[in-house]
Amino acid sequence: MSSLQSFVAVSTSSANDLRHLFRLNSQKAPPGTQPYLPRISCCFVSEDTQKSAPSISTGNRLLSAKSEDLIEREKRVLVGTYARAPVVLVRGKGCKLYDVDGMEYVDMTAGIAVNSLGYGDGEWVKAVAEQAKSLAHVSNVYYSEPQVILAEHLVECSFADRVFFTNSGTEANEAAIKFARKFQRVSCDSDTHATEFVSFSNSFHGRTMGALALTSKENYRLPFEPVMPGVKFVKYGDIDGAKKAIVSGKTAAVFVEPIQGEGGIHSATKEFLQTLRIACDDAGALLIFDEVQCGLGRTGYLWAHEPYGIVPDIMTLAKPLAGGLPIGVALTTEKVASAINYGDHGSTFAGSPLVCHAALTVLKRIKDPGFLSAVTKKGLYFKELLTHKLGANSHVKEVRGLGLIVGIDLDVLASPLVDACRALGLLVLTAGKGNVVRLVPPLIISEEELKQAADIIERCLPALDADGVH
Secondary structure, three states: OOOHHHHOOOOOOOOOHHHHHHHHHHHHOOOOOOOOOOOOOOOOOOHHHHOOOOOOOOOOOOHHHHHHHHHHHHHHHHOOOOOOOOOOOOEEOOOOEEEOOOEEEEEHHHHHOOOOOOOOOOOHHHHHHHHHOOOOOOOOOOOOOHHHHHHHHHHOOOOOOOEEOOOOHHHHHHHHHHHHHHHHHHHHHOOOOOOOOEOOOOOOOOHHHHHHOOOHHHHHHHHOOOOOHHHHHHHHHHOHHHHHOOOOOOEEEEOOOOEOOOOOOOOHHHHHHHHHHHHHHHHOOEEEEEOOOOOOOOOOOOOOOOOHOOOOOOOEEOOOOEEEEEEEEEEEEEHHHOOOOOOOOOOOOOHHHHHHHHHHHHHHHHHOOOHHHHHHHHHHHHHHHHHHHHHHOOEEEEEEEEEEEEEEEEEEOOOHHHHHHOOEEEEEEEEEEOEEEOHHHHOOOHHHHHHHHHHHHHHHHHHHHHOOOO
C-alpha cells in the first residue's frame, strides 16, 4: 500500500455519516419481494472494531416476478454473449439509474464510459428531438449539414485535418487499420510494403476481426483464430521492446491507448509515447492513438494524449461522443487522408444527421474549459477520497487513473465487491484480469454523488473476504 499512502498525505475522520447510512438503507422493497435490508455496523463501537467487523450482507436482493420474467425471456431469444448482472434498467436521470422495480442506483459505469452527460440531459434530448423531426438518415451517398459541421468542430479542436465517421470504436479501429495499410502501399516505392502492426499487453481495441487481432487478451482472440496476421505484442510501457518491434519496411502502424480502460486503467508515460513517436517516424510507420474510452474529456483534458504533448497520425474515438447514440471516428492527418480514394472504405449508417447533431451538442459541452476543469477537480477529489477510505484494506493495492477514469487494483477478483455494491445501489465495472474495479461515471457527476459511491465501496469491502460474505 505504499503507493496509496504516498498519494494522499492528509488524514480525515473515518466516522460514518448516520443520515447517509440510513438513507442508503431506506430503499423501498420491490412489489412482491421480501425487503432487502443490508446490515451496517453499529456506529457507536470502537474504530478498531468497525475495521475488523463485516458491515453488510452481500447476498443479492430477491428479484421481483417482473424482473425474473424479462430475464427468462431474454434467455430464449438472444444469443448468449453477455453475462449480464440481474438488473432490468428502465430509466435514468442525471447520474442515477432506476430498475423495473423502482430501485435507485448511483451509476459509476456511464454505459461503459459512454454517457458523459448522464441521462436525460435537456440539451441533448432537445437536439435529438429536433433532428429526428427533420432528417434522421440519408446515407453517405448524399451530403448532410450536421455531418460537415461536426467534422469541422473535430478538426478545429484536435491535431487532425480529416475525419472519417463510423458507428463504433471497433469500426473506427478497423478504418485505422485499412488507412494504415493503404498509406503504406501508396507511400512505398517498391513492390513490397509494410503490413504489420504493433500493439501492447492489456490492450483492447475491439471485437471485429482486425481490431480483435490487436487486442491482447487471448480469451477474446483464441476462439476466433485465425485473426488478422502480422501483429506483434509488446509489454505496455516497455521502451526497449517497442524499439525492437517497430521495424522499417515491416511495421505499418503502432496502436496504443494513452490510458488503458478495459486493460485495467494503466497510464502511459511521456517517455514511452515519445519513444513510439520517434520510432514510428524513423521506420515510416504510423502512430495511432486509441482514445475510444479515455478520450473526449474523461481525463480532464479534451484528448487523453494532450498532457504528453505528442501527436499521433490517426486517433480513434467513439464511446462518449454522441451521448449514447452509436458513433465512431477516425481522425487523421492530411498525409494519411491523401492516400485514401473514393470507394476505399464506407458505411451505410455512419455519420447520420441524427447522430452527428447529437454529437455536436456533446462535443460543445465537453470541450468547454470550465467543464474540463471541473472533471479534473472531481477526479482528484475522488481519488483522494478512495485512497483515504480504502487504503487500509489489505486487498487494495492501488488507486490509479486520471480525471474520471479511475481503477481500484485488488489482489483478488473484484466480482464479489461489484455484486455487493450493486445490492446497495451502486453500479461499477471490472477491468484488467477481473481484479480491477473500473469507475467511469458520467462527467457531470457531483462531489456528493462521488462521496456516496466511495462510502458504498468502503462498506462493501468485506465482500472480498471469504468470511465477509453472508
